[in-house]
Amino acid sequence: MSTYGDVPQLRFKLHGSLPVCSSLLDGWNGSIWVSMEGLLDSGPAKALEIHLKLSSHLYIPAAMASSSSSTDEASSTSSYIKGKPIFNATHSRACSTAFERVMMTRTDVLTCVHEPFGDPFYYSNEERLGIRFGADTDAMRKVREETGYAGVSYRDTFDDIGRQAAEVCWSFLGWSTAFVFELMRWGGRRGRGCLSRIWRTT
């Protein structure tokens, strides 16, 4: 097995399958530090400066995830759930913001999005459903315009969620790729050995 050959495969898996992506990340989290300790002995401490920001709830829209090649792993309920963004559905005044604040403490693994669908529901010129600000009068039009959401559609809201998630995802990809290359560059033969060990644990 070529160590170098595994790099594109990692990228493919990140793109192609959320469940696999998550389980890879979990495996990495533990393994990387063990491997890096090994690297310390051999010299360059620079590798230790590389910190991976891991997220187990990367959001990849269905279209991007359609190339999933790992149905076996995806069928495991826990890992399947693990890779999906969480949608905590609720009704008005259910203490949901307090609950949200709990989840907001985990910026290491979660990006929190607060009531995004209220924008098109109340204010969208084209797709609003709620009647509170919905009247076709100048006064209400002005209210909707002033929120800045009058031009927003349900698709825009999904796209915005996707964009926020993509930032996390690309940030991870960037870090992980940098890590892999740094490991190979600085670790030399031992580094590549470390990579093989990481792969085996995932």
Added chain:
Amino acid sequence: MFIKDMAYYLMPPPSHEGVVQIAPSLVTDDDDDGIPNPTVVPLSRLRDFHFTFLIRHPRRSIPSLYRCTRPPLSDLTGFHYFLAEEAGYRELRVVFDYLRATGIVTDENRFVLDADDLLENPEEAIKRYCGNVGIEFRPEMLSWDKGKGCEMFEKWKGFHEDAIWSDGLKRREKRTREKTEEQEVAEWTEKWGADAAELIRRTVEETKADYEYLRGFREVF
């Protein structure tokens, strides 16, 4: 990623004229699995999420919602009158049932949390929630700095002041005895007048069945 949102934003309210259909901007060709979709969001997009549910007894949520539509809070919220359809219980139930019918929510992955259970067993509730959604529980999840990171609540000003200025989730003693309906109505009358109290009472009555239905699926503590 963690999204918190009202189920009622995903479908037309009772006051909406016209048929239920997918939002024009989201229309897709391959989205029919034979079960009528009550939302404006295609099933393929709903499948992208892992859904969990948070509920609270309407005798507590409805007066709280009413309070947001009266001064001084209404000056912040911009919601200047009470609209019963914004309670959102029926819609939450409808979404819940649809997600079950389509297999998105199953007996294995289901998680319905009652706010009373959350407040009476914060640590255990969050632990179980973390287990359900696949993140590691940490005790420090139960406390935070007042106001920190709350910029995103700005767009719904006035609705979240309590949560914004809280500093953690503290265990509340279990209620040993609920107030009677008469006591509650008397309290609401004193605060907001007889008409408002009657409106609240009626809305609680109308939403109770949907709450009880969802509660039947709750995580038991």
